[in-house]
Amino acid sequence: MSRIIDTGLEELSATLHKMGELAYHTVLAAITECIENRQAYGEIREMSDALLSMADHVEDKAFELIARFQPVASDLRTIKSYMKIAYDFARFGRYALDMSYTNQKLGGIRNCGGWIISHIKEMSEKTLEIIDLSITSLRSHNAQLAEKAAQTEKEIDKMYFDFLEKLTEKADVTTKCTVSSVLVVRYLERIADHATYICEAIIYIATGRKVVLR
Amino acid sequence: MAKVDIRKLNVWFKENHVLKDVTLTIKENAVTAIMGPSGCGKSTLLRAINRMNETIDGCRTTGEIYIDGQNIYDGSIDVYELRRRVGMVFQKPNPLPKSIFENVAFGLKIHKMADGQKLAEFVEKSLKEAALWEEVKDRLNESAFSLSGGQQQRLCIARALAVNPEIILLDEPCSALDPIATQKIETLIRELAEKYTVIIVTHNVQQAARVSDYVAFLYLGKLIEYGPTKRVFENPENELTERYLTGEFG
Numbered sequence: 001m002s003r004i005i006d007t008g009l010e011e012l013s014a015t016l017h018k019m020g021e022l023a024y025h026t027v028l029a030a031i032t033e034c035i036e037n038r039q040a041y042g043e044i045r046e047m048s049d050a051l052l053s054m055a056d057h058v059e060d061k062a063f064e065l066i067a068r069f070q071p072v073a074s075d076l077r078t079i080k081s082y083m084k085i086a087y088d089f090a091r092f093g094r095y096a097l098d099m100s101y102t103n104q105k106l107g108g109i110r111n112c113g114g115w116i117i118s119h120i121k122e123m124s125e126k127t128l129e130i131i132d133l134s135i136t137s138l139r140s141h142n143a144q145l146a147e148k149a150a151q152t153e154k155e156i157d158k159m160y161f162d163f164l165e166k167l168t169e170k171a172d173v174t175t176k177c178t179v180s181s182v183l184v185v186r187y188l189e190r191i192a193d194h195a196t197y198i199c200e201a202i203i204y205i206a207t208g209r210k211v212v213l214r
Numbered sequence: 215m216a217k218v219d220i221r222k223l224n225v226w227f228k229e230n231h232v233l234k235d236v237t238l239t240i241k242e243n244a245v246t247a248i249m250g251p252s253g254c255g256k257s258t259l260l261r262a263i264n265r266m267n268e269t270i271d272g273c274r275t276t277g278e279i280y281i282d283g284q285n286i287y288d289g290s291i292d293v294y295e296l297r298r299r300v301g302m303v304f305q306k307p308n309p310l311p312k313s314i315f316e317n318v319a320f321g322l323k324i325h326k327m328a329d330g331q332k333l334a335e336f337v338e339k340s341l342k343e344a345a346l347w348e349e350v351k352d353r354l355n356e357s358a359f360s361l362s363g364g365q366q367q368r369l370c371i372a373r374a375l376a377v378n379p380e381i382i383l384l385d386e387p388c389s390a391l392d393p394i395a396t397q398k399i400e401t402l403i404r405e406l407a408e409k410y411t412v413i414i415v416t417h418n419v420q421q422a423a424r425v426s427d428y429v430a431f432l433y434l435g436k437l438i439e440y441g442p443t444k445r446v447f448e449n450p451e452n453e454l455t456e457r458y459l460t461g462e463f464g
Contacts (some may be wrong), residue, residue: 073448
């Protein structure tokens with residue numbers, strides 16, 4: 001027999017799954033805009049706003065469940081983690097919007113050197129991979145899968161620092177390219193961090209262990 | 215620091231084996247909640263700590279309970295003195311058919327602990343500790359039955375405190391009270407823990423979460439889990455505790 005609180009938990013879970021999909025598409029749109037020079041700021045802004053509003057909804061619903069049912073044990077861990085995950089998904093949207101804004105103001109990276117574009121492409125693929133990992137772990141509350149984020153996050157961090165190092169060594173990169181590419185890789189790196197936080201939250205829900213994967 | 219050390223405690227009521235090898239250390243100046251579904255042995259465990267089970271026909275107890283290192287099941291123990299040191303408050307308020315003052319003074323008189331002005335001082339002190347003094351100071355000679363249910367329960371707590379106990383046992387003290395009276399008792403329980411070791415039996419898991427520092431979960435007479443309330447309520451180690459706390463059974 002299902003409990004009264006289960007209906008609320010299922011509603012939270014459904015909202016988070018929608019947020020995950022939307023967050024993935026928002027980041028993908030920002031990456032595509034940046035690399036292919038599409039104009040997608042308006043669309044990304046709408047998706048980012050929708051993510052923020054869904055995160056507010058998750059927070060309201062979570063507070064309602066806490067007030068009405070005083071959850072404990074795995075219910076409490078789930079609600080606490082869902083609030084955190086909703087915030088992380090909203091941050092995906094915010095960083096995607098920042099990428100899009102950089103693209104709009106500085107012209108993106110389309111005129112930058114080939115190595116910059118290929119580095120950012122590679123880093124973008126890894127970032128989308130870790131987002132996908134966080135969403136898949138969330139769907140099944142799979143702690144083992146979530147733990148795999150640690151390795152991908154390390155790879156993305158390394159890509160970020162390698163990029164900065166290479167950029168400082170190259171004298172032929174324009175200021176615009178330097179600024180826009182640094183911002184883009186920084187946003188990708190931050191998105192990957194938030195995907196890792198989501199994976200940490202999944203491990204907490206599933207096992208009660210508080211881990212730091214970064 | 216440990217105040218009560220329960221070791222391999224078994225209690226039978228005739229053929230019914232109610233507590234099975236319970237081993238538990240209860241800390242001093244803390245609130246320990248004992249929770250579990252109906253019939254799991256919560257009240258029996260509580261009543262073992264001041265040997266109240268012995269008043270029931272067919273009760274047999276094995277194992278040891280140490281209070282400050284002394285086994286209370288040792289033959290040399292004075293049971294009346296033990297029950298002074300380990301006060302008890304029951305599920306339903308049970309004031310004596312006497313005045314408010316006499317209810318609190320009762321234990322002091324039978325233990326010959328005070329009389330005259332000293333008695334009045336002790337009564338006032340106990341009523342203050344039970345957070346009842348302000349509400350009754352002008353009507354001490356009225357019948358205890360004139361008080362509300364919540365006030366009667368605090369009077370019973372004052373009566374237990376009057377004889378200067380070290381441990382207070384509370385057996386579902388709020389189950390007959392409304393939410394406001396319950397809140398007052400819960401606040402009082404937290405205050406009492408500054409001076410006394412408090413052990414409370416409750417079937418209300420949210421109450422255990424609110425008032426206790428440590429929590430013990432009993433199931434079918436066995437101690438399933440014991441630990442700091444925060445840890446047990448956030449991340450129980452035992453699957454049965456998890457299922458009980460989340461309402462899967464109870």
